[in-house]
Amino acid sequence: MLSDRIRTDMTQLLTLALAQINPVVGDVEGNARQLLEARQQAAEQGADLCVTGELSLIGYPPEDLVRKPALMRAVASALDMLAAATADGGPALIVGAPHAEGGKLYNAAYVLDGGHVTGVVRKHALPNYGVFDELRVFDLAPPAGPVVIRGWRVGLMVCEDMWRPDSAECLAESGAEFLLVINGSPYEVDKRDQRLAHAVARVHETGLPLAYVNLVGGQDELVFDGASFVLDRDGALKVQAPAWISGTTPAHIRRTEAGEVVAEAGPLSPEPEVLEAVYSAMMLGLADYVNKNGFPGVVLGLSGGIDSALSLAVAVDALGADRVRAVMMPSRYTSRDSLDDAALCAELCGVRLDEIPIEPAVQAFSTMLAPVFGNRGPDVTEENIQSRIRGVILMAMSNKFGDMVLTTGNKSEMSVGYATLYGDMCGGYSVLKDVYKMTVFELSRWRNAQKPEGALGPDGPVMPERVIAKPPSAELREDQKDEDSLPPYERLDAILEGLVEKELPHRVLVEQGQDRDEVDRIARLLYVAEYKRRQSPPGVKITGRAFGRDRRYPITNRFRDRA
Numbered sequence: 001m002l003s004d005r006i007r008t009d010m011t012q013l014l015t016l017a018l019a020q021i022n023p024v025v026g027d028v029e030g031n032a033r034q035l036l037e038a039r040q041q042a043a044e045q046g047a048d049l050c051v052t053g054e055l056s057l058i059g060y061p062p063e064d065l066v067r068k069p070a071l072m073r074a075v076a077s078a079l080d081m082l083a084a085a086t087a088d089g090g091p092a093l094i095v096g097a098p099h100a101e102g103g104k105l106y107n108a109a110y111v112l113d114g115g116h117v118t119g120v121v122r123k124h125a126l127p128n129y130g131v132f133d134e135l136r137v138f139d140l141a142p143p144a145g146p147v148v149i150r151g152w153r154v155g156l157m158v159c160e161d162m163w164r165p166d167s168a169e170c171l172a173e174s175g176a177e178f179l180l181v182i183n184g185s186p187y188e189v190d191k192r193d194q195r196l197a198h199a200v201a202r203v204h205e206t207g208l209p210l211a212y213v214n215l216v217g218g219q220d221e222l223v224f225d226g227a228s229f230v231l232d233r234d235g236a237l238k239v240q241a242p243a244w245i246s247g248t249t250p251a252h253i254r255r256t257e258a259g260e261v262v263a264e265a266g267p268l269s270p271e272p273e274v275l276e277a278v279y280s281a282m283m284l285g286l287a288d289y290v291n292k293n294g295f296p297g298v299v300l301g302l303s304g305g306i307d308s309a310l311s312l313a314v315a316v317d318a319l320g321a322d323r324v325r326a327v328m329m330p331s332r333y334t335s336r337d338s339l340d341d342a343a344l345c346a347e348l349c350g351v352r353l354d355e356i357p358i359e360p361a362v363q364a365f366s367t368m369l370a371p372v373f374g375n376r377g378p379d380v381t382e383e384n385i386q387s388r389i390r391g392v393i394l395m396a397m398s399n400k401f402g403d404m405v406l407t408t409g410n411k412s413e414m415s416v417g418y419a420t421l422y423g424d425m426c427g428g429y430s431v432l433k434d435v436y437k438m439t440v441f442e443l444s445r446w447r448n449a450q451k452p453e454g455a456l457g458p459d460g461p462v463m464p465e466r467v468i469a470k471p472p473s474a475e476l477r478e479d480q481k482d483e484d485s486l487p488p489y490e491r492l493d494a495i496l497e498g499l500v501e502k503e504l505p506h507r508v509l510v511e512q513g514q515d516r517d518e519v520d521r522i523a524r525l526l527y528v529a530e531y532k533r534r535q536s537p538p539g540v541k542i543t544g545r546a547f548g549r550d551r552r553y554p555i556t557n558r559f560r561d562r563a
């Protein structure tokens with residue numbers, strides 16, 4: 001190790017390994033093994049310092065788990081083991097872990113080197129907005145000075161610390177040579193631009209290079225996209241690690257003869273385009289949910305419609321065709337086209353398709369309920385019974401074979417409550433929950449034209465063109481079309497975009513060309529459907545206003561926006 005240090009000092013070069021690991025929340029031993037593997041890779045790349053993401057030892061976000069004394073005991077023994085492992089002369093290791101001190105609990109970065117803990121930096125800025133609730137479980141620490149690692153004064157920060165100026169300012173004033181940020185930053189559309197904007201601002205304020213290391217992988221609704229990077233002291237992007245995959249990317253920080261510290265050019269992975277990123281988030285979110293929770297695979301209802309066709313494609317790409325099974329459950333309203341389209345989707349994706357007609361169950365319920373319903377005519381009750389029968393069948397398949405039910409509702413439907421409680425809403429997880437119907441069309445066209453990196457599904461199309469082109473229908477009554485109950489999806493999604501994503505007053509939407517009555521009606525449906533959303537399964541967060549933690553409204557709520 002001594003010879004390594006001398007080499008580093010002589011060349012004035014610090015080699016970092018930006019290690020994107022995929023921890024499982026609560027699996028301290030398994031995560032510690034991943035940290036050792038990352039450090040091994042870093043050693044093979046000749047790194048002096050292996051850097052991992054925020055709370056890499058316990059997974060992020062740990063929520064109330066972090067307050068369990070038994071978890072903290074497991075953390076302490078894992079840190080002892082990891083510190084001891086650094087006595088071998090290999091790279092120093094930065095691990096994200098909770099840190100208890102003076103009766104308080106901090107979200108911290110540990111520096112392990114030469115067999116010891118050589119530094120602990122506590123997070124100063126705790127995010128408490130959107131999906132984050134860190135003030136609930138962690139205490140705030142004052143901004144800190146740099147930590148010395150292998151003769152370098154490193155400005156170490158934890159995630160949100162980079163999103164405000166004070167930590168970086170304090171580090172620069174107290175002599176940091178470069179900024180190093182460990183992150184648990186979940187993906188959302190445009191998130192990369194947000195991160196870069198904050199990182200560039202910190203670089204410009206301090207004149208220091210900045211290295212940013214993120215986690216990768218799915219944790220319930222959140223998906224961490226990796227995409228770690230390094231900026232030079234002028235804000236130029238010098239290293240870009242790949243999005244969506246675990247692995248270790250080398251980066252070099254150099255002291256020049258003029259006494260400046262610069263980031264050297266290294267690997268630059270291309271930035272995925274928006275649809276590819278959204279699709280990758282859905283794949284990784286589902287794969288990690290299913291695998292980390294120990295399901296053999298998933299089962300879903302395949303109707304011949306676009307939502308279940310796209311959900312099937314994502315599942316096959318994420319898990320492989322042999323871990324996905326589909327069920328067509330025709331009723332008297334199911335068209336020949338729907339039967340054919342479902343069969344074609346299953347064939348294109350290479351999955352097993354079972355057919356279970358629901359008519360016998362529909363008849364049985366009709367007979368059973370007739371004495372109570374008396375002479376009341378058919379209405380939405382009978383529509384929902386069909387949807388619920390399908391839910392019962394899928395849950396029975398899940399119970400019998402162990403596969404998790406993949407629910408298929410999209411954000412447009414979940415916004416206005418166009419789904420049946422305990423019917424098509426039943427299931428364990430959803431990949432479309434946070435994408436509007438118009439995006440479902442775009443994603444389907446996109447996936448038919450290309451296969452994303454890492455996908456396990458077919459090279460060619462995943463659904464016949466007709467599934468994308470035909471008018472959406474729930475087929476719960478004769479000739480039913482979604483547009484009988486809802487505005488066309490172009491209009492519906494534009495209104496929802498305004499109401500949900502941008503929280504615009506109705507007046508502004510009307511100024512943008514929307515119809516006042518339609519906006520008021522959709523807003524009412526949005527408020528009224530809150531009860532359904534509270535009972536809906538979790539699903540991949542894609543937008544900045546995912547239903548659930550990002551957007552919290554009361555269920556019991558008489559407010560109506562008149563502005």
Ligand SMILES: Nc1ncnc2c1ncn2[C@@H]1O[C@H](COP(=O)(O)OP(=O)(O)OC[C@H]2O[C@@H]([n+]3cccc(C(=O)O)c3)[C@H](O)[C@@H]2O)[C@@H](O)[C@H]1O
Pocket residue numbers: 380383384387413417418419420421422423424473474476482485531555
């Ligand atoms: N505030 C509240 N808190 C708790 N529970 C509340 C509630 N308000 C109603 N409820 C309960 O919810 C029930 C109504 O909800 P629910 O039974 O789901 O039924 P509902 O929302 O009335 O009907 C479902 C709608 O979704 C459409 N759909 C169904 C299936 C698939 C698709 C599709 O295209 O994907 C569309 C269907 O055509 C129909 O228009 C009430 O009878 C009541 O029991």
Ligand SMILES: Nc1ncnc2c1ncn2[C@@H]1O[C@H](COP(=O)(O)OP(=O)(O)OP(=O)(O)O)[C@@H](O)[C@H]1O
Pocket residue numbers: 300301302303304305306307308309327328329330331334390408409413424472473474475
């Ligand atoms: N005939 C069917 N066979 C199998 N599953 C069905 C059938 N009809 C509906 N489902 C399941 O219920 C979900 C809701 O479907 P529905 O057809 O009512 O509306 P949708 O939101 O337009 O969905 P899709 O575009 O998949 O048809 C479907 O995605 C599917 O999982």
Ligand SMILES: NC(=O)CC[C@H](N)C(=O)O
Pocket residue numbers: 054127132158159160161163183184185186
């Ligand atoms: N874990 C964090 O502190 C994350 C918060 C930060 N704003 C982000 O999304 O990247």
